[in-house]
Amino acid sequence: DTAVSQTPKYLVTQMGNDKSIKCEQNLGHDTMYWYKQDSKKFLKIMFSYNNKELIINETVPNRFSPKSPDKAHLNLHINSLELGDSAVYFCASSQLGLGGEETQYFGPGTRLLVL
């Protein structure tokens, strides 16, 4: 009955590879998000997505792309992985997609290590 789930929990891969992280929410929310948390615990928004609009943080490299097969899923695909991509990636969702106007529900995170 997990509200927001992510797979895998851990991901270790080589530089240059392409990988995907999956996220699913069973809350019936309209909007999903991806965040990156670095080693210093700073959490930065990467994407905000609902069925109408994709909002991209301008600092995110275009090697990162969100893919949403349906309203309950937002996967994160990363091309040509770099060492600096090592971080914890969190998926989140909110009911209406009002950005900071409402509570967001977070998944448990995916710990990515690029070697």
Added chain:
Amino acid sequence: SQQGEEDPQALSIQEGENATMNCSYKTSINNLQWYRQNSGRGLVHLILIRSNEREKHSGRLRVTLDTSKKSSSLLITASRAADTASYFCATAPAGNMLTFGGGTRLMVKP
């Protein structure tokens, strides 16, 4: 730079003591949120305070907001070892996407 910045970065107290964490932000906001993150876990929403509110309570949590000083504080009373976690404030300037501070790492010693 971060929209929200927490102070202190780390705090260590004994069980039963109160813990106070502060957050400063830079631009006008409609509301401010506080989240908790236990080690190795995702963030959990604690409380949302709107810009027209000065204080809000939830159990042992008390949040204040001073929009004139662009600051907020989170007080945890009668702390427990289970309160050990990182605490983040988050704002969304002008309705944009939620932006988090760097967090305060709280350790409550039994």
